[in-house]
Each structure stands twice: as structure tokens, then as C-alpha cells.
Amino acid sequence: MTRSKMISRRHGVTRREAIAAIAGATATLIGCGRSRGERQLVRFWTIGREGEVATTLIQDFVAAHPEIEVEVQKMPLTAAHEKLLTAYAGDTLPDLCQLGNTWIPEFAALHALEPLGARVAASKVIDPADYFTEIFNSNRVDDELFGVPWYVDTRLLFYRRDLLQKAGFDHPPTHWAEWEQMLGAIKEHEGHDKYSVLLPLNEFEPLLVLALQQPSELLRDAGRFGNFRSDDFKRVMSFYRNIFERGWAPRATNTQISNVWDEFGKGYFSFYISGPWNIAEFKLRMPENLKDAWMTAPMPGPNGPGASSAGGSSLVVFSSSKAKEAAWQLAEHLSTSASQSRFYDLTGNMPPRRSSWEVPALVQSPYARAFREQLDRVRSPPKVPEWERIATQMRLAGERVVQGKESIEDAVADLDRETDEILEKRRWMMDRDHADRSHAGAS
Amino acid sequence: MKVRNVGWWFVAPAVIVLGVFFFLPVLAALAMSVTDFDLYALSDSANLRFVGLQNYGRLLSEPLFWKALGNTLYFVVLGVPLSISASLGAALLVNSKVARLRNFFRTVFFAPVVTTLVAVAVVWRYIFHTRYGFLNYGLSEFGIGPIDWMGDPHWAMPAIVILAVWKNFGYNMIILLAALQSIPEDLYEAARIDGASGWQLFRHVTLPSLAPVLMLVSILTMTGYFQLFAEPYVMTEGGPLQSTLSVLYFMYEEGFKWWSLGRASAVAFLLFVLMFAVTVLQLRIGRREANV
Numbered sequence: 001m002t003r004s005k006m007i008s009r010r011h012g013v014t015r016r017e018a019i020a021a022i023a024g025a026t027a028t029l030i031g032c033g034r035s036r037g038e039r040q041l042v043r044f045w046t047i048g049r050e051g052e053v054a055t056t057l058i059q060d061f062v063a064a065h066p067e068i069e070v071e072v073q074k075m076p077l078t079a080a081h082e083k084l085l086t087a088y089a090g091d092t093l094p095d096l097c098q099l100g101n102t103w104i105p106e107f108a109a110l111h112a113l114e115p116l117g118a119r120v121a122a123s124k125v126i127d128p129a130d131y132f133t134e135i136f137n138s139n140r141v142d143d144e145l146f147g148v149p150w151y152v153d154t155r156l157l158f159y160r161r162d163l164l165q166k167a168g169f170d171h172p173p174t175h176w177a178e179w180e181q182m183l184g185a186i187k188e189h190e191g192h193d194k195y196s197v198l199l200p201l202n203e204f205e206p207l208l209v210l211a212l213q214q215p216s217e218l219l220r221d222a223g224r225f226g227n228f229r230s231d232d233f234k235r236v237m238s239f240y241r242n243i244f245e246r247g248w249a250p251r252a253t254n255t256q257i258s259n260v261w262d263e264f265g266k267g268y269f270s271f272y273i274s275g276p277w278n279i280a281e282f283k284l285r286m287p288e289n290l291k292d293a294w295m296t297a298p299m300p301g302p303n304g305p306g307a308s309s310a311g312g313s314s315l316v317v318f319s320s321s322k323a324k325e326a327a328w329q330l331a332e333h334l335s336t337s338a339s340q341s342r343f344y345d346l347t348g349n350m351p352p353r354r355s356s357w358e359v360p361a362l363v364q365s366p367y368a369r370a371f372r373e374q375l376d377r378v379r380s381p382p383k384v385p386e387w388e389r390i391a392t393q394m395r396l397a398g399e400r401v402v403q404g405k406e407s408i409e410d411a412v413a414d415l416d417r418e419t420d421e422i423l424e425k426r427r428w429m430m431d432r433d434h435a436d437r438s439h440a441g442a443s
Numbered sequence: 444m445k446v447r448n449v450g451w452w453f454v455a456p457a458v459i460v461l462g463v464f465f466f467l468p469v470l471a472a473l474a475m476s477v478t479d480f481d482l483y484a485l486s487d488s489a490n491l492r493f494v495g496l497q498n499y500g501r502l503l504s505e506p507l508f509w510k511a512l513g514n515t516l517y518f519v520v521l522g523v524p525l526s527i528s529a530s531l532g533a534a535l536l537v538n539s540k541v542a543r544l545r546n547f548f549r550t551v552f553f554a555p556v557v558t559t560l561v562a563v564a565v566v567w568r569y570i571f572h573t574r575y576g577f578l579n580y581g582l583s584e585f586g587i588g589p590i591d592w593m594g595d596p597h598w599a600m601p602a603i604v605i606l607a608v609w610k611n612f613g614y615n616m617i618i619l620l621a622a623l624q625s626i627p628e629d630l631y632e633a634a635r636i637d638g639a640s641g642w643q644l645f646r647h648v649t650l651p652s653l654a655p656v657l658m659l660v661s662i663l664t665m666t667g668y669f670q671l672f673a674e675p676y677v678m679t680e681g682g683p684l685q686s687t688l689s690v691l692y693f694m695y696e697e698g699f700k701w702w703s704l705g706r707a708s709a710v711a712f713l714l715f716v717l718m719f720a721v722t723v724l725q726l727r728i729g730r731r732e733a734n735v
Contacts (some may be wrong), residue, residue, distance in 0.1 A: 110486040
């Protein structure tokens with residue numbers, strides 16, 4: 001299970017898990033009052049692996065602040081979204097929380113998040129200029145800041161250096177045309193039962209990354225309508241389709257591949273678009289003789305180095321919290337360069353601050369270098385609560401095109417129609433709020 | 444207390460439990476299905492709109508819903524007869540007097556029922572694997588080329604059927620086995636004296652005696668198979684090209700993945716109406732055959 005957190009979040013929730021979430025939330029409610037005696041309690045919820053190290057990270061903080069007690073809760077990744085929504089419905093949200101930055105628009109729409117703009121402006125620790133700009137801005141919804149980045153996540157190329165060399169190239173691709181040449185050469189060299197690149201049909205991320213490289217917006221009119229009929233997106237679609245039509249990528253899902261690392265080692269494919277967590281996985285799983293055969297590279301773009309998606313997790317304070325000040329202090333503690341370097345040592349999560357990247361562990365890692373470069377070239381997907389559903393429709397449209405079921409023209413028209421339908425409620429609410437406001441202004 | 448009211452007191456606990464935990468939620472879901480309840484409505488009830496039958500109308504005009512329905516019917520039509528024949532075959536084998544190790548086989552055949560689907564799915568994914576799969580290896584012995592079970596939209600549903608039949612046939616086998624053992628031996632004896640062959644024994648003694656149980660088993664299996672969800676969920680995530688997306692999976696995605704609870708409730712009611720209709724039809728046919 002990879003940590004494609006924000007993205008594959010809502011998969012895997014059974015009714016039992018939902019009930020467990022409710023039970024868990026209830027237990028939290030009963031188990032701990034908001035304050036015990038003099039000390040103020042900060043409830044901090046984390047997701048998955050980060051939860052295991054959070055306790056270590058807050059030790060200094062707890063020692064320095066005897067008046068604050070911190071209670072760390074771990075949520076499993078697959079149940080986190082439901083658990084948070086259940087907690088929201090039951091009014092038992094914690095004070096501080098780790099939240100995928102693609103979830104922020106959704107929780108902002110629920111009015112569950114405390115705006116942090118003023119706190120950040122007054123903070124001595126958090127300097128927005130030190131953060132990767134787009135990663136920081138991914139926490140803004142309609143000009144209001146709702147979170148502070150905790151770690152970053154973006155997608156780029158993992159590739160087999162040796163196979164690329166055999167095909168006659170000594171460097172990774174920098175733009176689409178060059179990438180296509182390489183894909184063709186590798187296919188030629190490796191034969192018909194091998195592929196040049198793996199773009200799993202059950203993931204929307206590869207297609208999304210390619211789409212974000214184009215200047216056009218994916219949604220138009222402030223997220224009211226789909227904009228997939230744009231020439232830019234059609235170009236992305238034909239680039240994507242071509243990769244499958246030429247036989248450079250298998251028409252397969254991740255679950256069919258069974259073991260991505262193993263197949264990468266066998267040379268079943270030479271390029272793979274993935275995120276930072278796979279550095280540790282590949283280090284661990286590549287066979288001994290191929291230890292140095294792989295490398296990471298920034299995404300090639302249409303005409304030169306390209307953008308990728310601005311992902312990651314942020315720290316947010318919920319507006320229902322009774323301990324906002326203490327929660328904010330903890331968020332500041334977790335955002336210091338020292339904490340972030342430590343966090344990287346413990347988890348391999350990449351820090352969102354430029355100054356945190358100056359530690360030897362990161363400077364010396366050849367695999368991290370491409371990420372450092374990519375992070376200055378990232379872009380957020382549209383910030384509407386409905387985005388993930390739209391992205392899923394986009395993936396399905398891509399699948400129909402590469403399977404030859406639909407032409408690109410039809411697919412993007414269908415996709416726009418589906419997107420407009422998904423956004424219908426949002427349009428209704430925006431129009432209503434707009435009418436209310438102009439009405440209030442008139443009277 | 445009047446005597447005729449006493450009966451109500453006896454059933455009261457059951458009625459209350461049913462009312463609170465079944466009828467009330469059903470009514471709530473019915474109410475929800477005529478609204479556009481979603482995440483926005485969760486945050487502020489002013490965002491809730493009454494939409495009448497719009498959810499139903501939209502669903503009935505949505506190609507994906509019909510596709511999900513078609514997939515589900517395909518699964519039921521292919522899966523239910525296969526599943527029942529497999530159960531019956533296994534029950535006959537295990538019941539047969541010439542069979543050895545009957546208890547052993549009974550346990551083996553029942554084992555898939557008690558295994559966890561998620562765990563078995565990992566094994567089955569390898570069995571269905573295009574290049575390393577045991578199934579394709581077996582087929583290649585007969586000169587059949589590799590089938591892309593999980594990747595080809597035409598083969599994904601048959602693969603799901605194979606998995607579902609394997610997983611479920613043991614349960615019906617136990618029920619049928621019990622019914623087989625309750626058929627009086629003298630019926631067979633009398634038929635044999637009349638000179639009936641093995642096939643005739645099966646056709647004219649075993650099958651008619653099993654008829655009521657077969658009816659029950661087919662209704663149970665059918666209702667179960669209409670609720671196809673877990674198999675595609677763990678094997679294919681509804682893909683490829685949504686060829687294994689079932690109605691229940693569709694509902695799950697609407698409701699629990701995208702929080703369109705209004706639409707999800709509408710799907711649930713449509714599925715209920717459909718299953719109810721098919722069950723009534725099945726009972727009718729069963730009754731008519733019994734009368735003939």
C-alpha cells in the first residue's frame with residue numbers, strides 16, 4: 001500500500017470501519033474532557049505512518065510546555081476521511097489535525113477549518129517566503145489560508161538508468177518530444193513483451209500531472225464548469241493515447257501488475273510516475289545488482305521541464321477547537337526546520353521549507369535532488385470540494401480513450417458534461433450566496 | 444389486560460427493534476432519496492434542496508447506472524445457475540455412497556465460505572495473472588492463449604463469476620446435502636425395482652424431492668448475487684472500463700465515496716424494487732411448477 005494519501009483516500013471503507021469510526025469518535029469524546037485540571041489538552045489527529053512518529057516529534061514541545069498536554073490519535077489512511085467527516089457530524093473534531101492539502105477545500109466548504117492567515121502573519125517561526133510557494137498556496141481557498149504545510153508530495157519520474165542507456169540515452173527526458181523518442185527506443189530495444197512506461201489505468205495522477213503542465217485551467221469560471229474541451233487538454237489526451245497506441249505503456253491497472261517494484265526490477269517497464277515514498281521502497285526492494293540502476297528525474301513538460309501536482313499534508317486547526325492557541329503553538333513547533341529535518345529522518349517525508357532541505361541527509365540523497373527541483377515547479381489541482389470526483393471521471397474518460405471506446409472529442413465532451421453536472425450544486429450555492437450579498441448591499 | 448391484546452405484548456420487543464432499526468432507517472432513506480443531501484447539506488441544512496423524483500429520473504437516464512445494472516444482471520444470470528449447479532454437483536458427490544473421504548471433502552468444499560474474501564483475493568489475483576497465473580498456465584496446456592482476465596473488459600466479469608462461485612458454492616452445498624439426506628431411501632429402492640436408470644433416478648426422484656429446497660437456495664443465491672460488491676471491490680475496483688461495476692458498487696461510490704447520499708438512497712430503492720420484482724417472479728414460477 002503506497003501512501004498516495006490525499007488521492008486514493010476514500011477507497012476502502014466498509015460499513016464496519018464506518019461504525020468503528022463512530023465508536024472511535026465517541027470514545028474520544030467520553031475518554032477525555034477538554035482539560036484536566038490546570039493543563040490544557042490539545043488533541044492532535046494524524047494519519048497513517050506519521051502518527052507513529054508524531055509522539056517522538058512532540059517530546060521537546062511537551063517538555064517545554066508543562067501547561068499543555070498533547071494527545072496523539074492515529075487514524076488509518078483508508079478510514080481517515082470518513083472518520084473526520086463523522087467527527088465533524090458528531091462535533092468531536094480534534095484541535096490540531098494532519099490533513100491532505102487536497103482535502104482542505106472540502107473541509108473549508110464545511111466551515112470546519114480555522115483561518116490561519118493572521119496567525120501566520122504574526123508568527124516568528126513560520127515564514128511563508130521560506131516555503132515552496134505553490135505548496136504553501138495549496139492551503140489557500142478563496143484567498144484565505146487554512147493550513148500550514150507539514151510535508152510535501154509530488155509526482156515525478158522514476159526510471160531505469162541502465163535501460164535508458166542501452167537504448168542510447170545518457171540523460172532523462174526534459175520535454176515531451178524527447179520523452180517520446182526514449183519511449184520508442186526502449187520499446188524497440190526491449191521487445192514486444194516489455195513496455196517503456198507504466199501509467200496505471202486505475203490512477204488519475206499520471207494524467208492529472210500531464211494536464212497540470214498545460215496553461216489552461218481544468219475548470220473555468222471560478223470552478224463552475226469543466227474546461228476539458230480546451231485545446232490544451234485535448235493535446236494532453238492525444239499525447240496520453242499515443243503512449244498506449246504505440247504499445248509503450250500496457251493497458252493495465254496497478255492491481256494487475258501485482259508487484260510494481262518487482263516488475264520494475266525485471267525491466268517490464270522503464271519509466272514510472274510516482275511520489276517520494278517510493279524512494280525508500282525502491283531502495284529496499286530493487287535486487288542487489290540493480291541498486292544503482294534506477295534514478296529519479298523531474299517531469300518533462302510539453303516544451304521543457306514541466307510542472308507536477310502540488311500534494312502533501314498540512315497542519316490545520318479546527319474552528320470548533322477550544323484550545324486554538326495551544327494547538328497553534330504545537331503547529332509552530334512541528335514547522336521549525338529542526339522538527340522537519342527530524343521528521344525526514346524518521347519517515348522520509350520531504351519538508352515543505354527550503355531551509356529544511358539544507359540538511360546533509362537531503363543534500364546528499366541523489367534521489368531527493370529531482371524532487372527539490374520539481375518542488376519549485378508544482379501546481380495545485382482546482383480547489384473545489386468536488387475535485388476528486390471530477391478527477392475520477394477524468395481518469396475514466398482517459399481509460400475510454402486508450403481502450404479505443406471513444407474518440408478524444410467525444411470523451412472530453414462527455415467529461416465536461418459530467419463535470420458540469422457534478423458542479424451543479426456548487427453553482428447553485430454560489431449564485432444564491434451572490435444574490436444574498438448583492439441583496440444585502442442594495443438594502 | 445384483555446386477552447386479545449396479550450399477543451401484541453409478546454411481539455412488542457421484536458416490533459420495536461424492527462421499527463427502530465429497520466423501518467425508521469428505511470423511511471429516513473426514502474425521505475433522503477427525494478433530496479440532494481450531500482456534504483454541503485451536512486455543513487448547513489440551508490444547503491439541502493427538495494428535489495422530488497429528480498434523483499430517480501436522473502439515475503434512470505444515466506448510462507452508467509444502466510451499465511451497472513446490466514453488469515449486475517449479467518453476473519446474476521451467469522453466476523446463479525453456475526453456483527447452484529456447482530453446489531448440487533458437490534452435494535451429490537459428497538452424498539454418494541461410493542465416495543471416499545466424504546467428511547474431508549465436505550470440509551474442503553465448505554472452506555472457501557469461511558475464508559476472508561480480501562485474503563483470498565490476493566491469491567486469486569495471482570491465479571488470474573496474465574503472465575504468471577495458474578489459470579492461464581492450465582489453459583495453455585490445451586493450447587489456449589493467455590487471457591487478460593483482469594484487464595480485458597470482456598473477461599473481467601467472467602473472472603469475477605468464477606471467484607464468486609468458488610467462494611459461495613459450499614454454503615448451498617451444505618443446505619442441499621441436508622435435503623438429499625432427508626430423501627427417503629425407499630423411494631430410490633422402489634424406482635430401482637421398477638428398473639430406473641441412474642439418470643432417471645436423479646431426474647424423477649432426487650430433483651422433485653429437492654424442488655422446495657432448490658427454490659429456497661435459488662432465491663437466497665439470487666438476492667445475494669444481486670448485491671454483488673466485495674468481489675469487484677477487492678479484485679478490479681469496478682474496472683476495466685467499468686465492466687465489473689455493480690449496482691451496489693455504484694451506490695457505494697455515490698454514497699460513501701462522494702457523499703451524494705440522496706442519490707445513493709435512490710439507487711438503494713431502485714435495487715430493492717428490482718430484487719423484489721424478481722423474487723416475486725421466481726416464486727410465481729416455482730409455484731406454477733409445483734402445481735403442474
